[in-house]
Amino acid sequence: MISQTTIDKIFDATRVEEVIGDFVHLKKSGSNLKGLSPFSNEKSPSFMVSPVKQIWKDFSSGKGGNAISFIMEHEHFTYPEALRYLAKKYNIEIEEIKQTNEETEKANERESLYLVSEYAKTYFHDVLQNTEEGKAIGLSYFKERGFTDETIKKFDLGYSPDSWDAFTNQALANGYSLEYLDKSGLTIVKDDKKFDRFKGRVMFPIHSFSGRVLGFGGRILTSDKKAAKYLNSPESDIYHKSKILYGIYQAKQAISKLQNCYLVEGYTDVIQFNQSGIENVVASSGTALTPDQIRLINRLTDNVTVLYDGDAAGLRASIRGIDLILEQGMNVRVCTFPEGEDPDSFAKKTSNEELKHYLETNSTDFIQFKAKLLMEESQNDPIKKANLINDMIVSISKIPNAIKREVYVQECAKIMDVSEQVIYNSLAQIVAVDISKANKKLIEEERQKTFEVVKNTDTVKGLQNQEIIQDLEYRILDILINHGFTDEVFTEENYVLLENGDYEEAVVKVKRKVYNKVNLYFEYDKDVIEFTNPTYKTIYYRLIEHFRTLENNGATTFDVATFLLTQEPEIAQIVSNISFENHANILHDWNKKMIDVKTKEMTINQYVTETMLTLNWVWMAKMVTDLFQSITDKETEITDDVKHQIQDFNLLKTTLSRKLNRVYVVYNN
Known part of the structure; x- marks a missing residue:
């Protein structure tokens, strides 16, 4: 701990x-x-x-x-x-407090998988560097690829011994559970047997965005035709192949700084580029590009340059991933290498400056690249050319930005030697089909929502007032979080003692901290109003207690970040939401709810008074409505006490309505 x-x-x-x-x-x-x-x-x-x-x-x-x-x-x-x-x-040394056996047993399964994966990374790297087999086979392979010791260390490269259970036995001897070795995919457990998944392979650890080891890729070095050349960890609670990019941990800072990401296919492509000084590069690891992987890049930059082998078989199929990138609103360029070269081989024999120059001068806008590629296939065949144009228009239709889309239409018209109007007409047809599909999906979703509403009609009854009250509770939290510790002068009604011993109602001005004023309303009307949302109630009382502690300690300001340090994620999320919504219109559609609450353009003291009186007013409305409903349902007899209660409620409603300058409206649920 x-x-x-x-x-x-x-x-x-x-x-x-x-x-x-x-x-x-x-x-x-x-x-x-x-x-x-x-x-x-x-x-x-x-x-x-x-x-x-x-x-x-x-x-x-x-x-x-x-x-x-x-x-x-x-x-x-x-x-x-x-x-x-x-x-x-932040390079802070962690001081541990010994955990109990019970706390140790409750260790998170994901953490166990991370620990096993981290151990495996260290083990494979150590075997590579410090064993005869590792150096003779694994290290020599990486050296042949031209990787330096610094590069090998940067990417945590390793080697798994060519033995059925060398890693598994060592992991078990070091106290790691066979259960998690199995779940991580490092060990294959079959009947009573257990053996290493990656035996005899050089190892490429796959890191998360934050640098934690999620899984591994292993390359076999023998010519065994029955074994796959590359083998990846199976899906687990921490490793999802379609949601991670190889090299993203090492590349994220360079991508963000340079505002461009080079996208390649293999592990060695990434590593060789890094060694050549091009660090903003990631790989899809041989899988078809997925939306999750694209969004991972999009967190860092809008610009992607896809790198293809010069003689890659199935290049036309590979460029389908470009459409997925376009759908994310990103800018796409494409660069191919000379025939017979791939990013790895080309970077290995090219200097840093030459490589940078090649990438800059040979990167082509996606539409020019795709047009050139497909035009070569069409070979002046009218039917093939028509299909080519349709293919181009489909790609353009994926672009969400209207201005970019128009620019690409103009460019496509020039390259294809067709009128822009023809392209626009085809584009409109594609978009219309997409809209139709989207509408059908939306209609189905709305139908399901309607069904749920009808199914739960009984639970919906009476929600109007409840929604209003919770909106006001949210607004009270907004007041406390953004203004609670400030001093304001409030106009209050009080009783002044006269010389003759009588009391006279008077209007006085009192300076208070906002949180104190809000809390006074709740204390004074605690028999009438209360928080209905349990989470809001918890936040309210924690804020009040925090403000009191600050005031007792002589503090002059409230720091929301300090308050959040001790709060659970659910509460921290609500508080941060409100803090960012300080200038937003929190309460909406009040006219439909028959309540005209002023905005925060008024002074803070007016804003506080307006909100608290409104909450009190709505509670009165709810109580009167509930009482009349109980009489209607014959659950309550109309006794003198009930009549007096109704009169008191109505008198208080009238007083609140006068203060709020509005007419009371009876709510019908």
Whole structure:
């Protein structure tokens, strides 16, 4: 268990913009930073980071929080895992407190898989460097590829002994569980037998965005035709081949800095380019490019240059991945190498400057590349040319940006020697089909929603008032988070003692902290109003307690980031959401709800008073409605006490309506 002293050091050192900047390309936006959401597929950036408040908010997914919560969300880490990640990032030595047996047994299964994978990486690398077999076979192979010791270390390259169970036995001897060796795919367990999956292969560890080992790729060095040349770890809780790119951990900073990503196919392509000084390169590892992999790049840059072998078989099929990149709104260029060369071989025999120059001068816009490639296939055949044009238009239809789409239409018309109108007509037909499909899907989704609403009619009854109350509760949290610790002068009704001993109602001005004023409303009307949302209620009382502690300690400001340090992810997300929505229109559609709540253009004291009186007013409306309903349902007799209760409610409603300058409306649920 990590000691509290270490946790405090981690929080003191951590900067949310630095942590998130390792995963998301951020640009300045006023006092904040903005980027594309790493949690959803979006074209326009809606991911905000506040260096001042040390929080982040993803408006597309609704997630938010501090640096810790981001690492937990993005990397699917537990709280301790996130702390360890940040400790490593900021070079903080972790002080451990001994765990109990029960705590050890509850260790997360994912963490166990990570630990097994990390051990395997270290084991394979050690075998490569320090055993006769490893040096004679594995190391000599990498040296033949031209890889330096520095490169081998940078990518954690290794070698798995050509033995059925050398790795497995060593792992078991070091205390690693056969269960997790099996689940990670490092060991194959069959009946009572167990053997190494990667025996006799050079090893390429596959890292996550944050550098954790997820799985492995292994290349066989013998000429065994029955064995696959490359073998990957099977899917597991931590390794999903379609969602990771080889080299992304080593390349992410260079991609973000240079605003371009070179996309290749193989492990050695990535490694050779890195050694040649081109670090902004990743590989799809021989699989067809997936939307998840493209979005991984899109977090860092909008620009992709796809590199193809000069004589790659099936090149036409390979370029289908370009359409997927276009769908993400990214800019695509293509570069091919001379016949007989691939990125690995070409980079190996080319200097850094020559390689950079080649890539710059031979990278072609995707439409020119695709047109040239397909035109060579058509060979002036009218039918083939028509199919070629349709193929080009399909690619253009994937582009979400209208301006880019128009530019490509013009370019395509020139290359294909057809009118722009013909292309626009074909484009419109394709888009119309896509819209029709989308509409059918939307209609089906709405039908399902309607079915659910009808099915749950009984639970929907009476929600209108409940929704209004929870909206107001949310607004109260907004007041506390953004203004709770500020001093304001409030106009209050009070009773003044006269010289004759009588009391007279008077209007006085009192200076209070906003949180104190809000809490007074709840204390005074605790028999009438209360929080209905349990999470909001928890946040409210934690904020009040936090403000009291600050005031008792003589603090002058409230730091939302400090408050979030001790909060659970769910609460941290709500608080950070509200903090970012400070200038947003939180309450909406109030006219339909018969309530005219003023906006925060008024002064803070007016805003607080308006909100609290409105909450009280709505509660009165709810209580009167509930009482009349119980009488209608004959659950309550109309006694004198009930009559007096109704009169008191109506009197209070009238008073609140006068203060709010509005007419009371009876709600019909």
